[in-house]
Amino acid sequence: MATTFIKNGWYAAAWTEEIGPQLIERWICGDPLVMFRDRDGKAIALDGTCPHRSYPLALGRLKDDVLECGYHGLAFGTDGRCVRAPGGEPVQPAMRVRSYRLVERGGLIWIWPGDPALADASKIVDWWLTDPAWTTVHDTKLVNARQSLLIDNLMDLTHEASLHMGTLGNAAVIETPLITETLPDHVRATRMMLDIPPPGLFAQMGLSGTIDRGQVAEFHPPGLCLTIVTAKPRTENAPTLRWTVLHALTPETEDRTRYLWATARDYALDDERISDIWLTQTNSIFDQDVAALEAQEQRLRATPKPIELSVAADAGALAARKMLRTWPQ
Amino acid sequence: MATTFIKNGWYAAAWTEEIGPQLIERWICGDPLVMFRDRDGKAIALDGTCPHRSYPLALGRLKDDVLECGYHGLAFGTDGRCVRAPGGEPVQPAMRVRSYRLVERGGLIWIWPGDPALADASKIVDWWLTDPAWTTVHDTKLVNARQSLLIDNLMDLTHEASLHMGTLGNAAVIETPLITETLPDHVRATRMMLDIPPPGLFAQMGLSGTIDRGQVAEFHPPGLCLTIVTAKPRTENAPTLRWTVLHALTPETEDRTRYLWATARDYALDDERISDIWLTQTNSIFDQDVAALEAQEQRLRATPKPIELSVAADAGALAARKMLRTWPQ
Amino acid sequence: MATTFIKNGWYAAAWTEEIGPQLIERWICGDPLVMFRDRDGKAIALDGTCPHRSYPLALGRLKDDVLECGYHGLAFGTDGRCVRAPGGEPVQPAMRVRSYRLVERGGLIWIWPGDPALADASKIVDWWLTDPAWTTVHDTKLVNARQSLLIDNLMDLTHEASLHMGTLGNAAVIETPLITETLPDHVRATRMMLDIPPPGLFAQMGLSGTIDRGQVAEFHPPGLCLTIVTAKPRTENAPTLRWTVLHALTPETEDRTRYLWATARDYALDDERISDIWLTQTNSIFDQDVAALEAQEQRLRATPKPIELSVAADAGALAARKMLRTWPQ
Numbered sequence: 001m002a003t004t005f006i007k008n009g010w011y012a013a014a015w016t017e018e019i020g021p022q023l024i025e026r027w028i029c030g031d032p033l034v035m036f037r038d039r040d041g042k043a044i045a046l047d048g049t050c051p052h053r054s055y056p057l058a059l060g061r062l063k064d065d066v067l068e069c070g071y072h073g074l075a076f077g078t079d080g081r082c083v084r085a086p087g088g089e090p091v092q093p094a095m096r097v098r099s100y101r102l103v104e105r106g107g108l109i110w111i112w113p114g115d116p117a118l119a120d121a122s123k124i125v126d127w128w129l130t131d132p133a134w135t136t137v138h139d140t141k142l143v144n145a146r147q148s149l150l151i152d153n154l155m156d157l158t159h160e161a162s163l164h165m166g167t168l169g170n171a172a173v174i175e176t177p178l179i180t181e182t183l184p185d186h187v188r189a190t191r192m193m194l195d196i197p198p199p200g201l202f203a204q205m206g207l208s209g210t211i212d213r214g215q216v217a218e219f220h221p222p223g224l225c226l227t228i229v230t231a232k233p234r235t236e237n238a239p240t241l242r243w244t245v246l247h248a249l250t251p252e253t254e255d256r257t258r259y260l261w262a263t264a265r266d267y268a269l270d271d272e273r274i275s276d277i278w279l280t281q282t283n284s285i286f287d288q289d290v291a292a293l294e295a296q297e298q299r300l301r302a303t304p305k306p307i308e309l310s311v312a313a314d315a316g317a318l319a320a321r322k323m324l325r326t327w328p329q
Numbered sequence: 330m331a332t333t334f335i336k337n338g339w340y341a342a343a344w345t346e347e348i349g350p351q352l353i354e355r356w357i358c359g360d361p362l363v364m365f366r367d368r369d370g371k372a373i374a375l376d377g378t379c380p381h382r383s384y385p386l387a388l389g390r391l392k393d394d395v396l397e398c399g400y401h402g403l404a405f406g407t408d409g410r411c412v413r414a415p416g417g418e419p420v421q422p423a424m425r426v427r428s429y430r431l432v433e434r435g436g437l438i439w440i441w442p443g444d445p446a447l448a449d450a451s452k453i454v455d456w457w458l459t460d461p462a463w464t465t466v467h468d469t470k471l472v473n474a475r476q477s478l479l480i481d482n483l484m485d486l487t488h489e490a491s492l493h494m495g496t497l498g499n500a501a502v503i504e505t506p507l508i509t510e511t512l513p514d515h516v517r518a519t520r521m522m523l524d525i526p527p528p529g530l531f532a533q534m535g536l537s538g539t540i541d542r543g544q545v546a547e548f549h550p551p552g553l554c555l556t557i558v559t560a561k562p563r564t565e566n567a568p569t570l571r572w573t574v575l576h577a578l579t580p581e582t583e584d585r586t587r588y589l590w591a592t593a594r595d596y597a598l599d600d601e602r603i604s605d606i607w608l609t610q611t612n613s614i615f616d617q618d619v620a621a622l623e624a625q626e627q628r629l630r631a632t633p634k635p636i637e638l639s640v641a642a643d644a645g646a647l648a649a650r651k652m653l654r655t656w657p658q
Numbered sequence: 659m660a661t662t663f664i665k666n667g668w669y670a671a672a673w674t675e676e677i678g679p680q681l682i683e684r685w686i687c688g689d690p691l692v693m694f695r696d697r698d699g700k701a702i703a704l705d706g707t708c709p710h711r712s713y714p715l716a717l718g719r720l721k722d723d724v725l726e727c728g729y730h731g732l733a734f735g736t737d738g739r740c741v742r743a744p745g746g747e748p749v750q751p752a753m754r755v756r757s758y759r760l761v762e763r764g765g766l767i768w769i770w771p772g773d774p775a776l777a778d779a780s781k782i783v784d785w786w787l788t789d790p791a792w793t794t795v796h797d798t799k800l801v802n803a804r805q806s807l808l809i810d811n812l813m814d815l816t817h818e819a820s821l822h823m824g825t826l827g828n829a830a831v832i833e834t835p836l837i838t839e840t841l842p843d844h845v846r847a848t849r850m851m852l853d854i855p856p857p858g859l860f861a862q863m864g865l866s867g868t869i870d871r872g873q874v875a876e877f878h879p880p881g882l883c884l885t886i887v888t889a890k891p892r893t894e895n896a897p898t899l900r901w902t903v904l905h906a907l908t909p910e911t912e913d914r915t916r917y918l919w920a921t922a923r924d925y926a927l928d929d930e931r932i933s934d935i936w937l938t939q940t941n942s943i944f945d946q947d948v949a950a951l952e953a954q955e956q957r958l959r960a961t962p963k964p965i966e967l968s969v970a971a972d973a974g975a976l977a978a979r980k981m982l983r984t985w986p987q
Contacts, residue, residue, distance in 0.1 A: 073820035162402035491731035
């Protein structure tokens with residue numbers, strides 16, 4: 001498990017509403033950060049450890065945009081520079097913490113943990129989170145498993161027919177071959193299931209008869225998966241439903257991943273009941289994934305030399321791994 | 330603690346009644362296995378980890394003698410061969426798990442974790458478990474201590490006079506010298522205590538006056554200890570009582586041991602009250618051992634270079650260790 | 659964290675009243691010991707692990723000044739020599755545990771874990787614990803942090819103005835420069851705060867108006883800090899109050915420290931209410947330290963290469979570290 005985190009990339013650090021005037025600690029790619037909003041409401045992320053004596057800065061106090069360490073009172077500005085040391089002595093320039101590049105968009109606060117000079121906000125994938133033609137619900141799971149297992153999970157959706165049988169899965173999922181494409185900046189694995197009965201969750205959305213189910217799994221390095229779904233009824237004149245699931249997979253440590261998920265739909269935009277179904281059902285289904293991922297993580301940790309044999313359905317996941325291996329760190 | 334498990338040997342994997350149509354996971358010699366019974370009632374043990382993506386097979390489903398992995402649905406027969414992969418693609422021959430050699434006898438399911446070509450069921454020691462002239466009770470303890478500590482414990486029964494004083498022990502136990510024999514396939518340590526008062530548990534069995542107490546501790550590699558007891562009253566015409574305690578010590582991991590125990594007696598065969606005493610008292614006494622063994626394990630883990638000085642009473646335990654060191658692995 | 663414990667020095671092992679006829683286990687500098695009093699009331703400390711099979715001796719029995727191991731019954735005298743082995747066989751001279759040099763003074767039992775030939779009881783610092791002109795209260799905290807963090811904490815009292823603002827700290831603490839002296843056998847860091855308002859705890863002691871607050875932090879290797887306080891009111895004729903806080907910091911393991919503290923005052927000697935305030939408030943304030951120290955320890959453990967930048971206020975703590983580095987081990 002000698003993971004090297006890929007730092008030059010956008011990760012989802014938090015949902016907009018999680019960050020406010022209170023200090024919270026959040027781990028990103030192995031490092032503890034402290035997050036808060038300044039007086040203007042701008043989200044701030046600083047290294048979360050005081051460079052004086054390693055006290056967690058999230059245990060300190062925020063006053064007038066100055067974060068004061070709770071142990072000895074060293075104070076830092078939102079740019080990370082130490083503005084005050086005990087006794088009012090001159091502060092050495094090295095006494096500072098890093099201030100991270102953040103972008104707030106579509107309800108998420110994105111962070112760039114790597115070289116700030118390389119951060120390009122136009123690379124953030126969020127079109128449907130920011131588009132008013134889509135309605136979203138979202139939530140977070142903290143998963144005690146390494147990030148790569150979550151990417152595997154989301155790029156090989158055959159597991160729907162086993163782990164999520166009855167809600168997302170039916171026989172068509174495993175019977176339909178996968179088309180995998182490696183594009184310049186992401187991997188796409190497509191499964192087009194024609195004239196199939198709608199699985200349970202689809203039926204709950206009002207679909208009946210048979211449908212053409214389109215399923216696209218995308219991986220955008222270093223930490224974003226999308227599941228893009230179309231459900232087109234074979235019945236004449238029945239409307240096609242579309243939804244997209246965002247899975248922002250932010251490594252907190254080598255073996256813990258923050259999983260921020262959202263679903264966006266282009267139908268029944270104002271229907272609270274449909275939103276409720278999406279929130280409840282997605283949480284319920286993803287809890288199955290979390291349990292499976294944590295069991296898998298435990299097993300891998302207990303196994304000195306795990307075997308790993310692949311099948312055709314792994315093509316998308318394997319392409320994602322390959323892209324990640326060669327991604328600039 | 331660089332244990333190398335001895336795999337060429339019979340270990341008790343489970344009690345007969347523990348294994349049924351449901352999947353259970355059991356660790357044997359460092360490896361997780363999945364156990365169940367097939368439609369004919371035959372006990373099956375397979376490697377417990379899916380070779381595809383390391384998901385625990387015990388979290389899967391069993392249907393018509395096919396074990397289907399709960400994550401992606403790879404399916405395995407009772408011989409361990411993969412019979413179905415997602416999408417119905419041809420399965421590579423390497424996609425299989427090991428099926429273990431099992432023997433069900435005397436209420437126990439015995440497993441051979443090593444080379445199947447060497448497995449000889451005639452080597453299983455169980456005569457008194459299968460003999461109708463004996464009545465048995467049994468139970469299981471999971472002990473957070475390495476197996477070798479349990480063997481030491483059972484081959485040096487002087488601890489009865491300290492840890493179990495009043496039930497199994499009295500002064501005679503430490504005052505009587507031990508006769509140790511190393512036989513071709515087991516070690517035997519004998520203590521013959523003549524004309525002694527019966528300890529508490531013996532008195533509960535109805536013995537009074539003084540007795541001749543015979544105590545034989547046997548170790549049969551790699552994981553079986555027996556305590557063979559005779560209690561012969563000095564009173565004329567009073568019957569001799571005999572009982573044997575089986576201690577099947579199956580290493581689950583380096584520092585966890587499954588301890589399946591049974592007591593068998595050749596008297597009061599149908600007396601439920603005596604059976605109850607055996608079950609209750611043995612559990613109570615062995616709980617004292619478990620607490621001691623776990624304290625010892627903790628202390629050894631906390632001690633980089635533990636001292637170990639031996640006394641004469643260790644002869645049986647030392648002979649057992651020596652036999653184990655040279656046992657074919 | 660490759661600590662080497664300094665063993666040639668006096669550590670506080672226990673409060674007098676903690677040790678009695680019952681066996682208790684106590685860890686000192688990485689080693690488990692067993693402590694008790696003999697029939698004459700003399701405190702005894704022996705190695706806490708049986709050299710036979712590593713069973714914790716504190717789980718044994720004490721009878722007539724003989725400690726009997728609870729597992730196999732090996733018995734040890736208060737000098738550590740084995741006086742009895744199972745079967746009454748002659749005991750090899752190597753079968754013994756170490757008996758430690760102890761000194762009971764001022765309510766504390768001091769231990770010398772190193773070379774007994776070097777133990778000089780006149781080096782124990784305790785004048786105010788044994789002086790009837792002072793009244794003391796005391797208690798213990800077990801801290802999940804390495805000892806060095808506690809020394810840092812107590813030799814850099816600027817943290818009072820941050821962690822203990824309102825009780826011990828106010829602005830004067832950080833505004834007043836520190837005078838650090840390295841003496842032959844201890845380090846002293848002095849802060850003289852003139853004409854300042856009394857912080858909360860000082861006000862509770864009845865001080866009002868402004869005061870001259872003298873604060874001396876001393877470190878006596880290997881494990882004793884003292885905080886020596888004078889509070890002299892500027893009001894004419896108002897009496898000066900003095901108190902001293904002992905902080906005996908005994909490393910139990912690399913990352914756990916037993917913290918025995920006492921406060922001694924030279925005023926209101928018989929006033930139970932003042933004693934109650936000292937006991938309650940000190941516990942409450944030190945709980946803040948414990949929480950901070952454990953947060954710091956956790957952060958250091960989670961950080962492969964922690965940064966450590968110092969400021970002027972660290973002078974006392976840095977001098978203490980330097981003295982400890984060159985202390986004879």
